[in-house]
Amino acid sequence: xxxxxxxxxxxxxxxxxxxxxxxxxxxxxxxxxxxxxxxxxxxxxxxxxxxxxxxxxxxxxxxxxxxxxxxxxxxxxxxxxxxxxxxxxxxxxx
Amino acid sequence: xxxxxxxxxxxxxxxxxxxxxxxxxxxxxxxxxxxxxxxxxxxxxxxxxxxxxxxxxxxxxxxxxxxxxxxxxxxxxxxxxxxxxxxxxxxxxxxxxxxxxxxxxxxxxxxxxxxxxxxxxxxxxxxxxxxxxxxxxxxxxxxxxxxxxxxxxxxxxxxxxxxxxxxxxxxxxxxxxxxxxxxxxxxxxxxxxxxxxxxxx
Numbered sequence: 499x500x501x502x503x504x505x506x507x508x509x510x511x512x513x514x515x516x517x518x519x520x521x522x523x524x525x526x527x528x529x530x531x532x533x534x535x536x537x538x539x540x541x542x543x544x545x546x547x548x549x550x551x552x553x554x555x556x557x558x559x560x561x562x563x564x565x566x567x568x569x570x571x572x573x574x575x576x577x578x579x580x581x582x583x584x585x586x587x588x589x590x591x592x
Numbered sequence: 593x594x595x596x597x598x599x600x601x602x603x604x605x606x607x608x609x610x611x612x613x614x615x616x617x618x619x620x621x622x623x624x625x626x627x628x629x630x631x632x633x634x635x636x637x638x639x640x641x642x643x644x645x646x647x648x649x650x651x652x653x654x655x656x657x658x659x660x661x662x663x664x665x666x667x668x669x670x671x672x673x674x675x676x677x678x679x680x681x682x683x684x685x686x687x688x689x690x691x692x693x694x695x696x697x698x699x700x701x702x703x704x705x706x707x708x709x710x711x712x713x714x715x716x717x718x719x720x721x722x723x724x725x726x727x728x729x730x731x732x733x734x735x736x737x738x739x740x741x742x743x744x745x746x747x748x749x750x751x752x753x754x755x756x757x758x759x760x761x762x763x764x765x766x767x768x769x770x771x772x773x774x775x776x777x778x779x780x781x782x783x784x785x786x787x788x789x790x791x792x793x
Contacts, residue, residue: 511704520774537675538655544709548698551713551788556731559749562634574625578643582621582650589651 515545519552542575604667618670621650624667628674634677634746637735641770645681675751679761682743690738696779713788732784740775748773 515538522535523525539545608616628649632642638771653673699707734742734750748769750785757768 510719512702512706514702515725516698516700516706516778519779520770528695539654544706547712548706548710551710551754551785552777552781554713554788555777556749558726559734560752561747562727562730564751572626572630574622574629575643577664578625578629578646580623581643582625582647583618585647585651586654592706 508533508534510550512538512542512545514544515539516548519549523549524555595719603662605663606657606660606666609654612697617654620653620666625650626666628670631671631674631751632678634731634734634750635675635743636681641681642678643683645678646674648680649677651676671751675753676761681741683741690740693738693741693775695780696737696782698777698778698782711785712790713785714790730780730784731785734789736783737776737779741779742768743773744769744772745776745780749777 515535518527518535520533522532525532537575539549600643605616605619609620622741625646628646629642632649633639636642636645649670653670660666664672692782698710701707734745744758744762747753747761755760755766755769755773757767758773759766761767764772
């Protein structure tokens with residue numbers, strides 16, 4: 499991507515905001531660039547919504563595995579249990 | 593992910609595994625196999641491949657049990673092994689030409705504004721049933737992502753690997769992993785958007 503990171507005094511477009519959004523969330527942007535991003539956020543409701551929904555996307559992904567860990571584990575198919583134990587015996591593992 | 597010490601009952605269990613106790617192996621497969629199968633099913637779309645990956649993962653774990661040092665919980669250790677086995681499986685399959693991701697990325701006007709200004713989403717529902725539906729919706733949309741992007745998103749955001757570990761597993765640089773993840777998140781956001789906008793309840 500040819501988009502350059504904005505400098506301290508620059509204003510940025512929505513496209514630049516989206517391009518460097520992950521660095522912003524990871525706190526990987528230097529302070530001056532961070533201020534430029536926050537300046538854009540203060541003036542752009544569409545990017546406020548974009549940021550919020552991007553964060554929600556990440557949280558929804560994380561919740562898939564968290565749910566899985568807390569839930570009663572689904573039963574292992576009996577055929578799979580037998581296959582694993584048989585493979586162990588035939589390969590002489592363990 | 594935190595790395596608590598092995599619980600005392602796990603220690604005894606691991607000892608039994610090291611002695612080659614058949615019942616301990618079976619107990620391990622029955623107690624952890626379900627979660628491992630869920631991980632493999634997320635990464636591999638074929639049920640046969642997912643089961644093969646779980647079997648390979650257990651065999652690797654059995655071979656490596658002597659080297660299990662106990663700095664992680666058994667479940668965390670097995671999680672890493674099944675992720676690895678599922679990715680091996682992905683790599684051995686012949687890659688089909690992949691759908692381009694660009695149609696799933698946000699579009700911008702020549703002046704840099706969004707073509708369709710982003711809208712807020714409805715707050716997540718609290719009801720367990722609705723949450724289950726939401727999870728199904730998210731998983732179904734993840735499945736729609738091209739494989740390269742689906743895999744990085746699953747590894748980082750769902751399975752919780754850090755950037756370095758995900759990059760190592762995928763044999764790409766950490767920088768490439770970050771770029772790919774950002775594009776995958778944008779695409780998933782775009783796919784979820786029509787379902788979760790504030791006007792949709």
